[in-house]
Structures are given as structure tokens and as C-alpha cells.
Amino acid sequence: MYLTRNELEIMDVLWREGRALSRGEILSLSGDKNWMDSSVHILLNSMLKKGAIREAGFMKCGKTCGRVYEAALSCAQYHVSTLASTAAVPSLPELLLAYVEQEHPTLAALSAAEKVLKTEKAKLKQTRQ
Numbered sequence: 001m002y003l004t005r006n007e008l009e010i011m012d013v014l015w016r017e018g019r020a021l022s023r024g025e026i027l028s029l030s031g032d033k034n035w036m037d038s039s040v041h042i043l044l045n046s047m048l049k050k051g052a053i054r055e056a057g058f059m060k061c062g063k064t065c066g067r068v069y070e071a072a073l074s075c076a077q078y079h080v081s082t083l084a085s086t087a088a089v090p091s092l093p094e095l096l097l098a099y100v101e102q103e104h105p106t107l108a109a110l111s112a113a114e115k116v117l118k119t120e121k122a123k124l125k126q127t128r129q
Contacts, residue, residue: 001081007047009033010040015075020056020068044069052078 003011013029014021021029023040035043047053048069056070073081083089090098096113099105105113 001050001052001078003047003050003052003078004043006035006039006043007050007052010043010047011052011071011075011078014053014069014071020059020070022059022061022066022068024061024066026069 009030010026013026017025017029023037023044026044027033027035027037027040044053048055051072053069054072056068058065059068083095100110
């Protein structure tokens with residue numbers, strides 16, 4: 001899935017807030033963006049079609065009701081999906097090494113990653129028996 005820069009900025013708002021938001025809330029939480037209501041509406045419809053967001057119900061906004069939207073995938077899931085859509089997908093060890101070299105994760109983050117890898121390794125062993 002490919003998201004434009006503006007769509008990614010909306011996703012960042014949804015990921016940061018961690019809850020369903022109305023169009024007005026997205027506008028107010030977008031910081032220095034001066035999007036027009038109609039622009040956000042077009043972006044949201046595009047994101048719905050792509051499956052990046054989903055409708056999460058309705059919310060009373062003044063005298064009317066408006067839809068609220070939530071992210072359909074996490075930030076990590078989105079970034080993995082962008083890797084999977086490239087022709088040459090790096091191996092997991094290559095990805096981990098590049099991430100560690102670039103981001104310099106904490107010992108706690110590395111321990112958490114190690115735990116995830118051990119859990120997934122155990123699951124694979126069970127399915128192969």
C-alpha cells in the first residue's frame with residue numbers, strides 16, 4: 001500500500017492519538033497543516049479505499065453527526081507492507097541489523113525484540129512437529 005505524504009501525516013495523527021477521530025479532530029490535531037475541510041475529505045476517502053483507515057462509527061459534531069475514523073493497521077504494519085511491495089525485500093537479519101545500526105535501540109528494546117523472536121521461533125518449532 002502506498003500512502004502520499006499528506007495521507008501519512010493523517011495516519012501519524014491517528015497513530016499518535018490511538019483512538020478514532022472525526023475530520024474536525026484530525027484537522028485540529030494536525031499541527032501546522034492548513035488543510036481545507038474538502039481536502040481532508042478527499043484524503044480520507046482515498047485512505048478508506050486503500051484500506052489504511054476504517055470508519056469507526058459516528059460522533060456528534062455541533063448540530064450534526066460526522067463519521068469517525070481509525071487506523072486500520074499499526075505504524076509498524078504499514079512500514080512492513082511498504083517493504084513487502086518492493087522487488088528486493090531484505091531478509092529479517094538484514095532488516096534488524098540496519099535498524100540497530102541506524103536507530104541505536106535501548107537495551108530494553110533489544111531485550112523485547114529478543115523475546116518476540118524467541119516466541120516466534122518456538123511457534124515455528126511447534127508447527128513443524
